[in-house]
Amino acid sequence: MTQVFAPFGPHFGFGLYIHWPYCTRVCPYCDFNVYAAKDRATDPLVTAIADDIRVHRRKLPEHGALDTVYFGGGTPALLRPEQVAEILKAASETFGIKDGAEITLEANPNDVLKADLLALRRAGVTRLSIGVQSMRDSALAFLGRDHTAEAGGEAVKRALKVFDTISMDLIYARPGQSPANWEAELADALALGAPHLSLYELTFEPATAFGKAAQRGEIVPMPDDAQADLYELTQQMTRDAGMPAYEVSNHAASPAHQSRHNLIYWRGGDWIGAGPGAHGRVSVAGNRYATEAERRPEGYMAGMQMLQEGWADAAKLPPLDIAREILAMGLRAAEGVDLRRVEIVSGKKVSREKIGVFTEQGWVKLQGSELSLTESGRLLADALTSQLAP
Structure with missing residues (x-):
């Protein structure tokens, strides 16, 4: 077969994923590489992430400017606006960031309510992804969240006044959740007017607190058939509201509000992973590499101080x-x-x-x-x- 185009690589999009590993609390369903924030000094990690971005240039001399930057975690909203700006400056000086690039920052409702959103926008952020997770206080308590349903709604409204596009995360298919319960909750979420929704079914990963509780029989996950019923209800409601699914779990009011960063993942583009435990996919000379940074923040910072590659492992993927x-x-x-x-x-x-x-x-x-x-x-x-x- 004649190869008429390169089947993967940065021509399908080129992004930068920043993993900020600290959280004020670790949620019982979360299986990401996260650590309690406590009273940690954060400037050294910001410096290490900036250095990591610069080191990637050595490996990717042919890559052009970035289409997207995504601050995930963890809780990257714990970063000060000037720290966000420092990381973006390193990215801009090293690779370049295209005009009109999508720059997303994940945030919890309480962070949004107390943050200087205008300062974040001036730092370069163009989009917030808000972890509302539920519109019901009882569910938020079950999920280990530290905000109320009212705070979640207020955070969405506040963010919409500052940013042209935002995303709102919700978790459904919780144990015992009825279709009527989810229908009412999703209707409340849709009424807030966020132009992007990420709607995830609750999963019980083995290493999480929820996963261990399920193994002990203390929590009974929703049966698959019941989850499927809620998924179908979700598709119907979001479609009727003008928010059709453009991916299994993601919905947008128009293509302009779709997550351009996530589309890079789904389309087979390239992305740099910087920050403790960050994963990346990069293409060099017709080969594709899976990268993973050192997971422990201390080890990650130590490696960058010695100007080592930020990723602990770069495996060449078999075809x-x-x-x-x-x-x-x-x-x-x-x-x-x-x-x-x-x-x-x-x-x-x-x-x-x-x-x-x-x-x-x-x-x-x-x-x-x-x-x-x-x-x-x-x-x-x-x-x-x-x-x-x-």
């Missing part, structure tokens, strides 16, 4: 792994994936016979070489991907 990742991530997005990319990388054909069966079931659509999931197919995204993977 089959790249192809499977392109397929799995691409099918998550409503726009789907060009199967030629999967086949060029893997050297194997994706089974048209299986696609035909899935099309008859109403789970997928194939237009030319573009494969996408239908709304009902998104419920089976992982299973369908594993069946189609080369």
Whole structure:
């Protein structure tokens, strides 16, 4: 097969992910690389992250300016505006940041209510992603959150006055949650007017407090069929509200409000991961590398002080792994994936016979070489991907 285009790399988008590992408290469902903030001095970690970005330039001499920057965590809203500006300055001086780039900062409602949002905007932030998580106080207590439903709503309203676009996170499919309960809660969330919603079903990862409680039988996760019912209700309500899903768990009022940074992940673009435990995907000379930074903040800072590479590991991905990742991530997005990319990388054909069966079931659509999931197919995204993977 003739390679007519590069099937992965920065031409599908080039982003920078900053992982800020500190939180005021660690939520019981969270399995990210996070640590209690306590009274830690944060300036040394900011310096280390800036140095990490600069070190990446040595590895990526051909990469151009950044399309997106995403401050995740952890709770990056704990950063002072001048610290955000320092990191963005390092990125701008090292790689360049395109005019009109999307620069997102994750924040909890209480952070939004007390932060100087105008100072954050002046520092370069263009978009907030607010972890509201629930519009019900009882659910917030269960989820270990330290804000109220009222604070969540006020944070969204306050952010909308300063930023042209924001996102709001909610967690549903909680144990015992009824369709009527979720319908009322989601209606309250939609009424706030955030132009982007990330709606996640509660998961019980083994290493988390919730995961361990579930193993002990203290919490009973919602059955799969009941979760599927809530997912279908979610799709109907968001579609009716003009917020259709553009990815399995993400909804936007228009393409202008879609997360451009996350689209880089789903499209197979490149992104740098800087900060303790940050993951990245970078392409160099036709090869693709998975990078992962040292997880412990102390070890990460020590490594950067010695001007070592910020990532603890940079593994060259085998073609089959790249192809499977392109397929799995691409099918998550409503726009789907060009199967030629999967086949060029893997050297194997994706089974048209299986696609035909899935099309008859109403789970997928194939237009030319573009494969996408239908709304009902998104419920089976992982299973369908594993069946189609080369």
